[in-house]
Amino acid sequence: MDRPIDDLTARARIRDAAVRLFGERGIEGASIRDIAAEAGVSSGLVRHHFGSKEALRDACDEYAKERMLEVGEELADAGGVAALDPATLHPRVFPLQLYLVRSMMDGSETATALFLGAVDSIEEWSTAYGIHPTDRRAYAAAMAAIKLSVFVFRDQVSKALGEDITTPAGYARIGQGLMEIFTIPLITEEQAEQLRKRSEEN
Amino acid sequence: MDRPIDDLTARARIRDAAVRLFGERGIEGASIRDIAAEAGVSSGLVRHHFGSKEALRDACDEYAKERMLEVGEELADAGGVAALDPATLHPRVFPLQLYLVRSMMDGSETATALFLGAVDSIEEWSTAYGIHPTDRRAYAAAMAAIKLSVFVFRDQVSKALGEDITTPAGYARIGQGLMEIFTIPLITEEQAEQLRKRSEEN
DNA sequence: CACTTGACTACACGATCGTGTAGGAGTTTG
DNA sequence: CAAACTCCTACACGATCGTGTAGTCAAGTG
Numbered sequence: 001m002d003r004p005i006d007d008l009t010a011r012a013r014i015r016d017a018a019v020r021l022f023g024e025r026g027i028e029g030a031s032i033r034d035i036a037a038e039a040g041v042s043s044g045l046v047r048h049h050f051g052s053k054e055a056l057r058d059a060c061d062e063y064a065k066e067r068m069l070e071v072g073e074e075l076a077d078a079g080g081v082a083a084l085d086p087a088t089l090h091p092r093v094f095p096l097q098l099y100l101v102r103s104m105m106d107g108s109e110t111a112t113a114l115f116l117g118a119v120d121s122i123e124e125w126s127t128a129y130g131i132h133p134t135d136r137r138a139y140a141a142a143m144a145a146i147k148l149s150v151f152v153f154r155d156q157v158s159k160a161l162g163e164d165i166t167t168p169a170g171y172a173r174i175g176q177g178l179m180e181i182f183t184i185p186l187i188t189e190e191q192a193e194q195l196r197k198r199s200e201e202n
Numbered sequence: 203m204d205r206p207i208d209d210l211t212a213r214a215r216i217r218d219a220a221v222r223l224f225g226e227r228g229i230e231g232a233s234i235r236d237i238a239a240e241a242g243v244s245s246g247l248v249r250h251h252f253g254s255k256e257a258l259r260d261a262c263d264e265y266a267k268e269r270m271l272e273v274g275e276e277l278a279d280a281g282g283v284a285a286l287d288p289a290t291l292h293p294r295v296f297p298l299q300l301y302l303v304r305s306m307m308d309g310s311e312t313a314t315a316l317f318l319g320a321v322d323s324i325e326e327w328s329t330a331y332g333i334h335p336t337d338r339r340a341y342a343a344a345m346a347a348i349k350l351s352v353f354v355f356r357d358q359v360s361k362a363l364g365e366d367i368t369t370p371a372g373y374a375r376i377g378q379g380l381m382e383i384f385t386i387p388l389i390t391e392e393q394a395e396q397l398r399k400r401s402e403e404n
Numbered sequence: 405c406a407c408t409t410g411a412c413t414a415c416a417c418g419a420t421c422g423t424g425t426a427g428g429a430g431t432t433t434g
Numbered sequence: 435c436a437a438a439c440t441c442c443t444a445c446a447c448g449a450t451c452g453t454g455t456a457g458t459c460a461a462g463t464g
Binding site for chain 1: 424
Binding site: 234254 | 450451452453454
């Protein structure tokens, strides 16, 4: 494990259980009692350590945020095109992604801030990379949403592939599918221009 | 309105309210009483017409499915590249998309079947269109997930854009951002090939 | 007229939720 | 040694959930 030693305390087990259950079932779908049972403690201890469900979610937000930023820095060190390689996005971030998506959908400001930060990063990156979309902000926002989409629809995507995408193999497979969407141009610039004009007429 | 005359009955109002609230708050987040209040009826009438919350959701699934397939046929008649134009995807399908995404995340088989059907369609279309991804199924699944991603993260995307994407203008803007992701190749075929080899080594 | 039927409401039920309270067990601290 | 503190459990509370039951009202129908 790459975690600090004191991270096996009951408090940490509760937080890990919360991240997992919140991510799988959504915030409303996972009760304090479910989380306590998953962590092997009483429901009262959850309250003792975190105060309330809302505070527990805040703690999970902060934890997931820090861990994701750690991974982000690792990827930044790797640098360049390699950062797009799905296999380097190790499955250890999967539970965190699932949680953050759920938390975001539930209105978490921390998770939303992470999303906005990602949009900013993509915007800067696309500029440095020499890409010139019509609306850079919209382009970056769409790309940020895309990166999370397979987490939201993991059950459906797994079913479509006949392979669980929570496994490294399945994750690599759908990751490659995503990559090739970025790789293969679907329509030419001329066709795109036509569409832009047509939509402006409406 | 393009609806049948008898579609303004209390039953229809309940179903419309359910689609709206389920889509906005999720299945668990919208109670029978909320839906009844939104439709301006008693909670008992919801049960009278639909029997249970589960049955109400099934009815919403079926309704949303039929309406979406209607739109799908309209788009098929329009044909070709025009089907990618975000402005032709009229905002009237927005509540239905929101609902179906939520229902899908809640494990709806009807909604999941719609997703799988979309993957099939994209697979066939990409073949006819002359696209040759490494893993066509994964490519199609990723693209299907992508098309729904902006609905899931509508709040975050709206915040990133500083513009509500549930409005036709915002919808067209993010739709164009999506389109340009499909248009502008990010990495060359050679780079993609390198990534494929590298991921196979792991 | 009496009778049936369907739309609709009011109200009560058990279950489950987040939360609050009281207290036990073990360690630290004066 | 005793007081204080932390970790932890057991249990009860009000609220809200989906659901069940009884009954009102209006529109046919014989």
